[in-house]
Amino acid sequence: MDSVNLEVLKASVRWIGRGHRVLLVTVVKTWGSSPRPEGAMLAICDDGSVVGSVSGGCIEDDLIDRVRRLGIERTRPEALKYGISADEAHRFGLPCGGTIELVLEPLTRASGIDELCRRVEAGQLVTRALDMASGAARLLPAHATDGLEFDGRRLLTVHGPRYRLLVIGAGQLSRYLCTIAVGLDYQVTVCDPREGYTDEWHVPGTTLVRTMPDDTVLEMKLDERCAVIALTHDPKLDDLALMEALKTPAFYVGALGSRRNNAARRERLETYFDLNEMELARLHGPIGVYIGSRTPPEIAVSILAELTAVKNGVALPGEFRVEGAKAALDIAADRQTSCAVALRH
Incomplete structure (x- = not known):
């Protein structure tokens, strides 16, 4: 509904x-x-x-x-x-x-x-x-x-709510993302054990928990109509949620971060948390559809656009995703630089 x-x-x-x-x-x-x-x-x-x-x-x-x-x-x-x-x-x-x-x-x-x-x-x-x-x-x-x-x-x-969304982190981006997610009819749970963030959390329609992320994932018993988005930028929190969420049937598991941070995250999850190749392949990151987003509200729209596509079974071309689009932009910039150098010589 x-x-x-x-x-x-x-x-x-x-x-x-x-x-x-x-x-x-x-x-x-x-x-x-x-x-x-x-x-x-x-x-x-x-x-x-x-x-x-x-x-x-x-x-x-x-x-x-x-x-x-x-x-x-x-x-x-x-x-x-x-x-x-x-x-x-x-x-x-x-x-x-x-x-x-x-x-x-x-x-x-x-x-x-x-x-x-x-x-x-x-x-x-x-x-x-x-x-x-x-x-x-x-x-x-x-x-x-x-x-x-x-x-x-x-x-x-x-x-009633058919889909559940677990968001790790109660920061500014989470406020915008959760507000939109409630409008999309997700049952939203926000997990953040840090008092400095949770004391200021006021987003109607969401449930705030202060337990550790891995415990929260296990307690929620995630199924195929659940999604998990890690937004803290803190490996001590994000990784705990991801290591458990990637073992569940959740239809979407993603984490915020740059391409470099995402590569480091995958290496940590494989090395220290013993996740296999198939489980790691389920991780979305960097998350979002590339729309040139810079502000927290724009980033929230980008993330939920990708989440919605996955929920609805829409396969996004690689260049539509943040990682693919930025890689393509890097290639284009390198070519432009090479052409400029060649012209000067």
Whole structure:
């Protein structure tokens, strides 16, 4: 579940609390190209207010018009398809003749959305099971690998943080990185045993721990939906986290530092911590996508861009990464210097 969907649920709770009727719209299936993925949500209040998105805008306009004309009179959920014909695809902005199926659910106080919000904000991963015939919904435990399911009779949606991020170091860069990561819907834990840094840590939505990094990695029991980013520049802290994290199924393990520092780090991990070649190959470093970043906010964007690419299974060309791009720039600079020397002679 992304942070946009959480805003949809919060708005629904707010409107219901004020006595409004609310229509919750969920994308349950797509064919061809679609602007929004399965699980995307939209809430429409009976006064025409809207939060969220299920398409590029045209379907939202049609649904809003429908609510304004007809109100929210239904008491049971219904399934609705858009874009079956070429004319509809064009009208509703569905590219390449795409088709989208939605579930429209009228919400009431009995829908349990307030309890769902509470659980999600508490960091729980929850499945909401909606019975299409009765409109009754139940909240069930969920696993990180669970996904949306819809068979016409029952709709299962998964809510809450799917991915966890462990950040080593509570410095200035970490503040920017963690703020963005929370917006990307990571459950963020920051580990730093240094009092001088943790005393000033104030980033909403994050959990701060003061234990040693290697102990933290072990306690978190990292799985394939976890990432670890070491940002302290202190080998006594970063290396402790990396030596344990590289042995886990975490989908991303990276550390900040120059190319020279990264080479030295790999040598330390191999020599002193007995990591093998396969484990070392999993280490991202220098981390980030090369965007010429210099300030802490820019560096945070660079790092999270690479993290997002890895999470989404996108293979970045070597020259897009910091190490590859800087190596290419060095080669270009050497060639330019050689040409200049040759011209002088």
